[in-house]
Amino acid sequence: MSGSGSEVVEGNGEKAGAEGTLQALQALMGLESAATAARLYEELSAAQRERLLRDAALAPSRERQQLSEVLSWARDFAGAARLLQGCGEDSRMAALYVQGGQYVDAAEAFLRAGEPERAAAAFERGGALERALEVYRGLGSREQVAHCLVRLGRPHEGALLYRELGQPHAEVEALGCVPAGDARHIESVLRMCMLLDAEGFTRRALALLADTLRASETARGDPALAAEKARLLRRMGMDAEAEAVIARLPAQSSAPEANGYNYLKAIPIFGELSLEDMKDLYRVARQVLIPAGAVMLEKGAAGVGLFVLLEGTVDVYTGTEDDARRLNTLGPGAYLGEISLVQDAPVSARVKARTSVRALRITRAGFQHYLDTHEGAALRIFRLFTQNLAARVRALST
Template sequence: MSRSEAEVPEVSSERGGAEGTLQALQSLMGLETEATAARLYEELSLAQRERLLREAEQAPSDVRARLSEVLRFARDFSGAARLLSGCGEDARVAALYVQAGQYVDAAEAYLRVGDAERAAAAFERGGALERALGVYRGLGSSEAVAQCLVRLGRPFEAALVYRELGQPHSEVEALGCVPVGDARYVESVLRMCMLLDAEGFTRRALALLADTMRGSEAVRADPALAAEKARLLRRMGMEAEAEAVIARLTAQGIVPRDDGYEYLKAIPIFGELSLEDMRDLYRVARQVLIPAGAVVLEKGTAGVGLFVLLEGTVEVFSGTEDDARRLNTLGPGAHLGEISLVQDAPVSARVKARTAVRALRITRAGFQHYLDTHESAALRIYRLFTQNLAARVRALSG
């Protein structure tokens, strides 16, 4: 039969010292019901409970386990976890610390039992983001790594992870968190513009660039952003506006980089190439000079590869007839024939040099050799080509 409540030793709130704590411990362990023992424990002061716990931590493991159940019944989950620590009950210890809201302690217990996934989540929930980041990296959980990096205020690093994962939407969101004062702010804006343009949101990319340039005098003067604005304007067929941007740069004594590397890197299907793969691709390209009036691409013929315009302008016509409609005029930064690199299809329009043109050219044969020797780059290029093609089909059907 359980002792009655009348038989429970009274614990005075004035009692102190080791003797009072020991007596309280002995009283608790002598009771036959957890509920009664828990009630007695609840009546102890905070200082008395702490002394009791310190003393109980030196007791044998079976005593600690029994007292832990009393404390759990009293809803002192943290104290119950402390008493179980070192008893080979780390899974229970972790669960108790979670109940107590002590997530970092719970994470440490999860690590001791080898449950790294729960440990990482508990570290993150407890605000120990650097610890969580380390565990997530050990697990190879790239998305969780990226999320932690954003929460740690390291969005550019997070964006690099999303780039490796092939998640352009998440990459844009992360890049959007890079602050204006960051040394990589301009690079982030340029990358966002390229991603948005590649996904078919050229107008949105241009609006982002305009907002960025309005926000800061120093940023507005950056020639890379101005050159990107000109490129996007050309993409939208706004050749006059693009030329005005280039003219302003020239008037300021700034000559946009014209070796073609930046132009080549901005082409959507090359948007996920690594630095090494991008440099190797650039080495495949050759500069060519095209005289004014020469036909660059002829409608209906087999594609001959990619042209990236560095100097001069070309005109795009709907057909080969003398009265064919002029569709567009393109200048530096524009590219032609990229589809012929990955798809055997006839040229869809006639392109004629309006002025003398200097351009980068990558032939189909040269590009095929590049793909054969760069497997990872080939996979990325074909995936982006497929995505861009699907976006165009959606746009036409919409």
């Protein structure tokens, strides 16, 4: 019991001491001795200062503003900011929080003061990146949004924004943050190579490709990366080395296989491609085997690219339901998903393999890189795509 009593007495004594110090500070402020008051505050322990701040928070606004000046003299900037809560001095409070290194508190004060630009910067500086991203988006500050996305571990989204902003250097830096295990890593490497080459850094692009191919078995088997390496080698006048790269590709990519190449060439949107452009497009394609019963395309899902049937048959259904109506059965030479190459739209029907199927596949990422590096071909493809789409619309309206 005596021990508890002593703790109570001691606690009451500390509280009384804090109240006495607060009164002493207020008296010194009344005498316009702010520097002396600041020295008195500096001599307090951390616990005493905290108790004094809690007690001072109950004082009238005018007294808290005066005491805040004293704490600023003593360089307790965060404490000085706390005393301004509810005093209508949010800008001053925010500045004090910045001086005290409490950036998130500063950001909230900047928001209350109607200064969102400074709030966003303070959130970012304080590591509250999601809050910073939210404010930057509200401001329409797209460059800062992209920067936050990269810092948040979402570099591909940041790179897309930098691309829209026409900042290739920043886009390359963002794409370089896409990790090797990410599904968009190869797409990112291809885009980086194109950008570096366009800026005159072809050797750097080749070095990036070499590192990527060396580090990943998946990358070594990707025909789009091999085709890009060959293109860059040709750009540097190394035609023999480029041909050697092409020769090491699987048979269907190194030379046109009669059916696959001819089937691809027969697709209307590729009808005006030159021989070399057509060969380069064929090199981007990869043969895939699809077991009987597998769903190749799902209605409503995002498009995954183009399939050209080489062997086997597929059924096309109106939807995913068990009683969905079968629209068609397609075989060798038929193609699926070409619209998804040039337009981000959901799949319009379900496609299921009736037998085992061998097909050529061109992914959206591989095709996008092809368009980026074959400007003339891209113009022809988009023109024919537009014409074919217009013809379909006319057919539906008659």
